[in-house]
Amino acid sequence: MAKLVSKEETKEEMNGKSIVVILMGAPGSGKSTFCENVMKSSNRTWVRVCQDTIANGKAGTKAQCIKRAVDGLKDGKSVFIDRCNLEREQRSEFVKLGGREVDVHAVVLDLPARICISRSVKRTGHEGNLQGGRAAAVVNKMLQKKELPKLSEGFSRITFCQNDSDVQGALDMYTGLGAKETLPSGCFGQKNPDAKVQQGIMKFLKKAEDSSTKESKVDNSHHSVAFEETKGSSVDESINITPSIDNVNKEVKEEEDLPMYSSVPAVSTLAFPSISTSDFQFNLEKASDIIVEEVEKFLKNVENVRLVLVDLTHRSKILNLVKAKASQANIDSKKFFTFVGDITQLYTQGGLCCNVIANAANWRLKPGGGGVNAAIFKAAGPALETATEERAASLNPGSSLVVPLPLSSPLYEKEGVTHVIHILGPNMNPNRPNFLNNDYSKGCNVLRKAYSSLFEDFASIAQTQQTIEKGGDEQSVARPLELDQVLLERRSTNDFPNNDQKTKREDTYESERNKKCKGLEIALGTHHVSKLNDNASVSDPTQATKKNTPFKKEKIGGKISKSWGSWAQALHHIALNPEKHKNDVIEILDDVVVLNDLYPKARKHLLVLARTDGLDHLADVGEEHLQLLRNMHAVGEKWAKQFSSDDASLIFRLGYHSVCSIIAATTPSCY
Secondary structure: OOOOOOOOOOOEEOOOOEEEEEEEOOOOOOHHHHHHHHHHHOOOOEEEEEOOOOEOOEOOOHHHHHHHHHHHHHOOOEEEEEOOOOOHHHHHHHHOOOEOOEEEEEEEEOOOHHHHHHHHHHOOOOOOOOOHHHHHHHHHHHHHOOOOOOHHHOOOEEEEEOOHHHHHHHHHHHHOOOOOEEOOOEEEOOOOOOOOOOHHHHHHOOOOOOOOOOOOOOOOOOOOOOOOOOOOOOOOOOOOOOOOHHHHHHHOOOOOOOOHHHOOOOOEEEEEEOOOOOOOOOOHHHHHHHHHHHHHHHHHHOOOEEEEEEEOOOOOHHHHHHHHHHHHOOOOOOOEEEEEOOOOOHHHHHOOOOOEEEEEOOOOOOOOOOHHHHHHHHHHOHHHHHHHHOOOOEEOOOEEEEEEOOOOOHHHHHHOOOEEEEEEOOEOOOOOOOEOOOOHHHHHHHHHHHHHHHHHHHHHHHHHHHHHHHOOOOOOOOOHHHHHHHHHHHHOOOOOOOOHHHHHHHHHHHHHHHHHOOOOOOOOOOHHHHHOOOOEEOOOHHHHHHHOOOOOHHHHOOOOOOOOOHHHHHHHHHHHOHHHHOOOEEEEOOOEEEEEOOOOOOOOEEEEEEOOOOOOEHHHOOHHHHHHHHHHHHHHHHHHHHHHHHOOOOOOEEEEOOEOOEEEEEOOOOO
């Protein structure tokens, strides 16, 4: 669309007719920027109505937005409605503002989802606080429900913008619109009136599989990220090289389908580097055979997961070997593919969201060295090193260690990574520890065990996340702490019956777990998690106790009920160690802890946790606990009054959960 207004569409003189421009578009499409650019350069007086800031700089209601728009029109001003307005119902009340003296226009910023996602993830200080790794899920959810506007709704003019050039054209048009001018009526710029949702999103959601028979022009089957391999067997140079992130972005035209990796996955996704083939100098041919065999075996037994082999360069020999062999083995390219890029920036740089990544660790489980290990520890921040130390002191070849990322980790906040799995493979480098002296019989066995352990750990995380989602959580990405607690429960049972050694270890762990259920003498998540790993050395119990000194027994030293779900156990863990969850806890008192709900069901949603031993359910509350309940209630009321003083539109209710003796102060959300 070269021009939004043709020569025939000359402006008509009117007697000061106001305009309501209803902006439509997903988060990150540029609605607020559009308004600001028009308002600072236009001769016409505009009022911007934004629900994110309508209540004295804070989020408000649709009713407040309508009132602000009406007031602006009464003053003879034109109005921008800066909301997503993707559904007809969302915009219907604003369309009714039109009349004899008011034209209602729609400007549809129908930009590709990948652009909106990229902008949303990278921005900071957003008015609606929609930014970071979770923004993609919101964008895609909104686009599923998108209803393109029609003139029959009551619009006098609709302008569609599908790229930056279109947006600039609309911007220039409204900026140059004089106080007594209007624009011709009609629908301009729409390319496909029947398109409801971008095809890339539909494909990703698997809602267009039956109707779509064409393959994407970009090969999604095998994109890749780890380290450039220069040693080992040669690879046929005629093999097509996996495109890099930059090349993918150049090759995908805006009107084409989006790559399937451009959205937050509906299934759990593990990104992993090639193990032992870089610094440990493992033979590439043998390593690629083992990767393909273990991947194939794993995917036959586990559903609703994706595996992604990653490396930094499209010249990677291991990637091309694996890609060719995976194709020969007829492995489903939707479940296993390769990707070129930085494993610590898969989402922000490449649009590939992986909730779990594997780290090619050293035996000391320490940062340093080069390659993947150094990059992941640096990207995750000090929190990863601390969390790793709490779980194990070292790692033996052929084993892995699951570490849930704290919420404060940049990898969690920016990339959506909830877990890092440390893995150590066999070493064929004489200058590194555990040198196997080119014993490939033993080396291949160790590498198989390493990948098997990695995939088993990932399966536990994926199954746990699916369980939490089915339980009714409203977010698509489960909290790392919750997953960690359920992983403890799962790993204490025989999830993988073919592994006799692991079965014996887990039986031992279950026995120890039963002994310790009377009290948390050693902090949960330190001793227990370490024991779950075959060859991960357990940190000294006395040191662990020093690091995680429990509260006085008379206050919180109680047992963890086996009937509790992961959600309750996660909250119990916070009550035990509130100082470890400073990003979540907003107040610590002698008898209660106050924190924000991770998945708020309203604009403000607090949890008040009791820290008294024995109150596992409401049925445990007796007369002696009346003062505690009064204190909890008073704390809830205090926070409700504090929030209400900042925003008088808030209405709070207080209620009790059935477990953990929680008061939750909530208010209905306003959209």
